[in-house]
Amino acid sequence: MQTSVLNPAQIEMIHQASLKILFEIGVTVPHPEILARFADSGADVDFKNNRVKIPEHLVNSSIANAGKQFTIYGRDLNKKAEFGAGQRNFNSVAGEALWLDEIGGQRRYPSLNDVVSATRLADALPHINIPGAMADPHELPAQWRCVAVAAAMLKNTTKPIAFWFHDRNSAKYLIELLIALRGSKAEAAKYPAFYPFFEPISPLRFPFNGIDLLFETARLNLPVPIGPMAQMGISAPATIAGTLAQENAEILAGVCITQLIRPGMPVCYGGICHAFDMGTTQMIFAGPEQAIFGVAMTQLGKHYGFPVYVNTGLTDAKCPDAQAGLESGITLALSAAAGADIYGHMGICGVDQATSLDMLALQNEVIGYVKSAMRQLDFSDEALGFDVVRDAVAGEDIIAHDHTAGHFRQELYFPPLLDRAYYQSWMDAGAKDLTARCKERRLQLLAAHEPEPIAPELSARLDEVVTAAKQSS
DSSP states (O other), X not given: OOOXXXXXXXXXXXXXXXXXXXXXXXXXXXXXXXXXXXXXTTOEEETTTTEEEOOHHHHHHHHHHSBOOEEEEOSSTTSEEEESSSOOEEEEOSOBSOEESXXXXXXXXXXXXXXXXXXXXXXXXXXOOBOBOOBXXXXXXXXXXXXXXXXXXXXXXSSOOBOOOOOHHHHHHHHHHHHHHHSSHHHHHHSOOOOOOBOOBTTTBOOHXXXXXXHHHGGGTOOEXXXXXXXXXXXXXXXXXXXXXXXXXXXXXXHHHHHHHSTTOBEEEEEOOEEEETTTTEEESSSHHHHHHHHHHHHHHHHHXXXXXXXXXXXXXXXXXXXXXXXXXXXXXXXXXXXXSEEXXXXXXXXXXXXXXXXXXXXXXXXXXXXXXXXOOOOSHHHHTHHHHHHHHTTOOSTTSHHHHHHHHHHSOOOSSSOOOOHHHHHHTTOOOHHHHHHHHHHHHHHHOOOOOOOHHHHHHHHHHHHHHHHHO
């Protein structure tokens, strides 16, 4: 099952437009070391204005050198997320500024305890294979917050994790966490548990800290998703084609930066552009434009041979209702059919309005539905069921047939949340809508699920690293 919106000629047109942007307009890179490396590699560098014009040969060599397959692993090495291997991965959001305890309630600033709850829930949800922190705990100073967040997550899930990196100094302690987790630098490099998300600032600018911390993560050659969030009509041209060309140029410039830091550094192509709503004056998470962007950016990333990250499966809705299901389902299904490698960030209420664990429960359900719709089908003689048809004609009930008992569990999708009950059964159970069932599911999982405990000596070592990060800030 595949889908596309760009033909080969259109992909080449976008590629050429991106090369023209990079060579004639260039990008702003406020990092002296990277500017010097660009200059040494033949780029036209304006050191005074931190501006780099990147020639085609440097773009092409960087694409060729970049790693295009990688895997991140949980505390349990059997729980992993593979990129560039034809697998689909799903992560909850790496962190939001506000937290929502109850749908329709007041938002609040999150805490480290919320990170723990979010991690435990994602650990329990079968389709979220990369739990995100979901909260940006404001009670902790930014200088060492990410270190405390990562340590708390490692204690509460055996899956790989996602969170926001801050700067080079805190990244040093994140590397120490990873080494403590694996027992040695060599094992930490072999089995990374997380990666830094490198986000250019549209249009055509890069943040100093985002570049600078990569020098630290390069010690272990951690993979790097590169994901600008160009917004059509406010930080990118007010056309889909123009936004695709600019977003692609920003990603390719990011690829160049990663390869100037360490040739061969693995890269994920983060095509997470969005449209800007001229009516509400905010970004659109899940309009039809996002479905187009998800497919088109997947095609572009795959054109270069990269694994691809897309922002689909999201919603503009503030509660897990019909709108949330429609938007999450359609955008996710189309980009999944296009062949992206990772989809996120799940669990956001509206457009970065707040984190909601109820919304995460809904989107886990959507993922399960989409995965089931895209499963590999069995066309063996056994599956074709000739004997079933013959026996049914002879008078045997199909529902009582051994073939039915042997196959229905594999052939049918059984949703944990979607309602298929008879009307009276639904009424007798309280006539609950999906919003209520999402809340109920969240409460049940948090009450019942206990993540695999971490070894006490490892927990103590993680705490030591967090303390050292705190003292260094």
